[in-house]
Amino acid sequence: MATITSTPTTKPNRTRNRLILGAVAGAAVAALAAGGAYWWQDRQELSQASAEDCRLAQRIVTEGARIAAGPAPEAEQWWQETGDERRATMEDGYLGAKISRYEGWALQTAKNPGGAPSAKDVKNLQEDAQGHCVDSGVTLALPPLGS
Known part of the structure; x- marks a missing residue:
């Protein structure tokens, strides 16, 4: 009789993947906010004459x-x-x-x-x-x- 051996299957670690995606999304939002704040400040600043x-x-x-x-x-x-x-x-x-x-x-x-x-x-x-x-x-x- 043949013995069937199964290989262990790894379940995807959904919690870890969600944390990684959340961190990437958070970093992207923070970068966009910083860029937007810099643009707004630069736009509102007075021109500087020579x-x-x-x-x-x-x-x-x-x-x-x-x-x-x-x-x-x-x-x-x-x-x-x-x-x-x-x-x-x-x-x-x-x-x-x-x-x-x-x-x-x-x-x-x-x-x-x-x-x-x-x-x-x-x-x-x-x-x-x-x-x-x-x-x-x-x-x-x-x-x-x-x-």
């Missing part, structure tokens, strides 16, 4: 504070020339937009000293503009207008 752009911005606001006290025709000419220079040479358009607002305020103050922006508005604009110059090492100081 040191050259920030020095130009500071020169413009220094001139603007001086011109705001002067005669309106001189301020009008300064406003036009400075705007042309800023648009032609400043690479960071976001910083340029902040400085453009200060230029307009300087012109407005020269035309109507009573229409000067509040010190708080100038300070808020300074903080916004400085945010674009953090990496450049240049500190922007926007003097109040029409004091």
Whole structure:
């Protein structure tokens, strides 16, 4: 008579497989979340202007504070020339937009000293503009207008 010997069969270890798949899925989700957080932070961060752009911005606001006290025709000419220079040479358009607002305020103050922006508005604009110059090492100081 023939003897039948059976080989032991191994049952698949489903618990171990589920743990491995769960760990792989968890790692993938964590990597996607980290990548998404990095993208979101980078997208929300302010543009960083060059040191050259920030020095130009500071020169413009220094001139603007001086011109705001002067005669309106001189301020009008300064406003036009400075705007042309800023648009032609400043690479960071976001910083340029902040400085453009200060230029307009300087012109407005020269035309109507009573229409000067509040010190708080100038300070808020300074903080916004400085945010674009953090990496450049240049500190922007926007003097109040029409004091």
